[in-house]
Amino acid sequence: MSEHALATILIAMLGGAIRVSTPFMFVALGETLTEKSGRINLGLEGNLVLGAMVGYAVSYQTGSPWAGVLAAGISGVFLGLLHGAICSLPRVNDIAVGIAMMSFGTGVAFFFGKPYIQPSAPRLEALPLGGWSSNTALAKALEINPLFFIGIAVAFVMWWALANTRWGLILRMTGDSEPAARAMGVNPVAVRIIATALGGFLAGTGGAFLSLSYPGSWNEGLSSGQGLMAVALVIFARWNPLRCILAALLFGAAGAIGPALQSVGISQGYYFFNAAPYILTLFIMIATARSNAAARAAPGELSIVK
Amino acid sequence: MAAIDTIPPRPFRPSARLLGAIEKVAIPLGALIASAILFSCFLLLLGKSPADFFQLVWRGGFGTSFSFQNTLQRSAPLILTGLAFAIPAQIGLTMIGAEGALVLGGFAAAAIAIPLVSSGMPVALTLLLMAIFAILAGAGWNAIAGWLRHARGVNETISTLLLTYIAIAIMNFFVEGPLRDPASQNKPSTMPIGKDYMVGSIPGTDVHWGLVAGVVLAVLLYFLMARTTFGFAARVTGGNPRAALAQGLPVGKLIVSCSAIAGGAAGLAGFYEVAAIHGQANASLVAGYGFTGILVSFVARHNPLVIVPVAIMFGAIEASGGLIQRRMDMPDATALVLQGIIFVVLLASETLHGRFAIFKPSSEVDRT
Numbered sequence: 001m002s003e004h005a006l007a008t009i010l011i012a013m014l015g016g017a018i019r020v021s022t023p024f025m026f027v028a029l030g031e032t033l034t035e036k037s038g039r040i041n042l043g044l045e046g047n048l049v050l051g052a053m054v055g056y057a058v059s060y061q062t063g064s065p066w067a068g069v070l071a072a073g074i075s076g077v078f079l080g081l082l083h084g085a086i087c088s089l090p091r092v093n094d095i096a097v098g099i100a101m102m103s104f105g106t107g108v109a110f111f112f113g114k115p116y117i118q119p120s121a122p123r124l125e126a127l128p129l130g131g132w133s134s135n136t137a138l139a140k141a142l143e144i145n146p147l148f149f150i151g152i153a154v155a156f157v158m159w160w161a162l163a164n165t166r167w168g169l170i171l172r173m174t175g176d177s178e179p180a181a182r183a184m185g186v187n188p189v190a191v192r193i194i195a196t197a198l199g200g201f202l203a204g205t206g207g208a209f210l211s212l213s214y215p216g217s218w219n220e221g222l223s224s225g226q227g228l229m230a231v232a233l234v235i236f237a238r239w240n241p242l243r244c245i246l247a248a249l250l251f252g253a254a255g256a257i258g259p260a261l262q263s264v265g266i267s268q269g270y271y272f273f274n275a276a277p278y279i280l281t282l283f284i285m286i287a288t289a290r291s292n293a294a295a296r297a298a299p300g301e302l303s304i305v306k
Numbered sequence: 307m308a309a310i311d312t313i314p315p316r317p318f319r320p321s322a323r324l325l326g327a328i329e330k331v332a333i334p335l336g337a338l339i340a341s342a343i344l345f346s347c348f349l350l351l352l353g354k355s356p357a358d359f360f361q362l363v364w365r366g367g368f369g370t371s372f373s374f375q376n377t378l379q380r381s382a383p384l385i386l387t388g389l390a391f392a393i394p395a396q397i398g399l400t401m402i403g404a405e406g407a408l409v410l411g412g413f414a415a416a417a418i419a420i421p422l423v424s425s426g427m428p429v430a431l432t433l434l435l436m437a438i439f440a441i442l443a444g445a446g447w448n449a450i451a452g453w454l455r456h457a458r459g460v461n462e463t464i465s466t467l468l469l470t471y472i473a474i475a476i477m478n479f480f481v482e483g484p485l486r487d488p489a490s491q492n493k494p495s496t497m498p499i500g501k502d503y504m505v506g507s508i509p510g511t512d513v514h515w516g517l518v519a520g521v522v523l524a525v526l527l528y529f530l531m532a533r534t535t536f537g538f539a540a541r542v543t544g545g546n547p548r549a550a551l552a553q554g555l556p557v558g559k560l561i562v563s564c565s566a567i568a569g570g571a572a573g574l575a576g577f578y579e580v581a582a583i584h585g586q587a588n589a590s591l592v593a594g595y596g597f598t599g600i601l602v603s604f605v606a607r608h609n610p611l612v613i614v615p616v617a618i619m620f621g622a623i624e625a626s627g628g629l630i631q632r633r634m635d636m637p638d639a640t641a642l643v644l645q646g647i648i649f650v651v652l653l654a655s656e657t658l659h660g661r662f663a664i665f666k667p668s669s670e671v672d673r674t
Contacts, residue, residue, distance in 0.1 A: 089654060093400075093656070097653050100653050104650050105646075107642030108646065114639065278471045279468075289461070290458055
C-alpha cells in the first residue's frame, strides 16, 4: 500500500472518528449520568432514534436545525421520565423496561417519521476548522460540527459537577448507597427520575446529530445499536465523563474503518469492517467485565454489577 | 374423634396454587386490556377509529381461513424466538439475541444447501442436514454469550445484542461476496435451494411445518423445564445463583446449555424461514421476529406452553398489518407502536403481582 493511500485512510479515519463519535459521546454521557444514580437505562437506543426523527421533523417544519436539536432533547426527556417512573415501581426490572422503551421509542419514531423520509430539512452547519490546510481531505476531515464541542463541554461540566457540587454529591450518594441517601434526607426515587430524564435529554440530542449532521437525513435504518453500544462504552469508561470522550472517539474510529478503506477503493470486506465497532465493544466488555478497576468505579446500586 | 365431628363445614376456598395461577393470567390479561385502551386513545388523538382498527385486526388475523393461515404462518417463528427468550429467562438471563441466531441459522442452512443441492442429495437428507446446521449455528452463537456471562461476567443482554449485529454483518458479507448468486440483482442473495427442496405445507393448509415444530418444541421444553432435574436445577439457578453454586449445581453448564437451547430454537426458526418461505438467505431474514419474540415471552410470563397462543395473537397483529395499512391509511409502524405500548404497560404491571387481596389464600388474608 502506498504512503499516500495510508495517509488518506488515516485522515478519513480521523474525520470519521470525529463525526461518528458525537452520538456515542452524547448517549454515553447520558447513560453515565443515569447510572451514577444507580439506575441502568438500556432504552437510550429508543431515545436516539426518536430524537433523530423529532430533530429532523422540527428542523424541517421550523427551518431552524437548533430548534430541532432542542426538540430532540425534550423528546428524550419524555422517554426518560417514563422509564424513570416505571422503574420506580417496586419489583420492576429496569433492564427489561429498557428493552421495552427501546421498542416503544423506535415504534413511535417510525410511526410519525414516515412523512419525513422524503423531504430534506435544513442541517446543522459544520465549522470549517481545516481552512489553514491545503490538503483538501484534511480540510474536509476538520469540518467539525458544533455539537461535537458541546458534547466535550458537557463532559467537562459533568466531570467537575459530579466531584465538586452538592448536586453531584447527592447523585453519587444515591447511586452508591440508597440507605445512606435516605439517611441524609434525600429521596432516591426523585433523584433517579431526574437523572434518567436528564440522561434521556442528552441521548435525544445525540439522535438529532444523526439526522441533522451525519449521516444527515432521517430514515429507519439510521441508528444501528449505537444507543446500546454506548451502554457498554460507559462500563469501559468506568463512569468517568472525561473517559467517555476518549472511548467515544475510539468507537468512532472503529466505525470509520469501513468507509475509510472504501474511500481508497478497498471495498472487499466492507460488511466485515462495518461490524468492527460491535466486535471491539465485545472485546472491551470481555476485557473489563471482571477488572478490579471497573469494579471499584461502579456505582454500588447498579443492577448490572450487583 | 368427637372433636373432628364438631368442626363446622368450611365454605369452599380455592387453594393457594389455584389463586396464584389465576393471578398469573389475570394481571397480564388486564395489562393487555389497558394497552388496548391506551392504544385506542392514541388512535382517537390521530382521528382514527379504534373500533375499525380492532375489527380489521380480527378480520386480517382470524376472519377468513386465508387470513388465519397467514397468522399461523407468521406465528411459527414467533413461537421459536419466544422460546429463545423464555428458556434463558428461567435461569435468570435476559438474552435478546434471537434475531442474530435466527439470521445465522437461516444463513447456515442456505449455505450448506448449496453443495448438497448441486450434488443431487435426496431431499429429505438435505433438509435434515440444513436443519441440523441451522440449529447448531444458532446454538453455538448464543452459547458464546452464555459462556462469556459465566466465565467472564460479561452482561448477556448487551453481548447478545452485539452478537446479533455481528451475525447480520457475517450474513451480509457472504451474501454480497463469496456466496452471492450472480442472478440476484437488486437484492443480493445466496443461490436459491430450488422448488423441489422446499419444505412443504401441512396437508390441507398453506401453513408450513415450522408451526408443528414450534408447538412440539414448546411442549418438550415445558416438560424439560418443569418436570426434569435439569429444569429444576436451572430454575434454582435463576432464583438464586449463589445458593445454586453453594449447592454444588453445575451453574456454568446449566447457563451454557440454556443459552444453546435458546439459540438452537431461534436457528430452527431461521431454517424454516429459508427452507419454507424465502428459499434463499438474504436481508429478508432480518424481519424483527427475534425482537417480537422477547415481547411474546414476557406476555406468556416465560411459560413455554403459554407462548404458543400468545405467539398466534402477535402473529395476527402482524398478519393484519397490510390490511390496516390499506384500509386506514396508517404506516406499517402501527404494529410497532402497539407492541411498544403493550410491552411497557405489561412490565409496569409486574408491580401488581402480590398486591391484590383477592388472589391471596384466605389464611394469609386473615393474618395480614
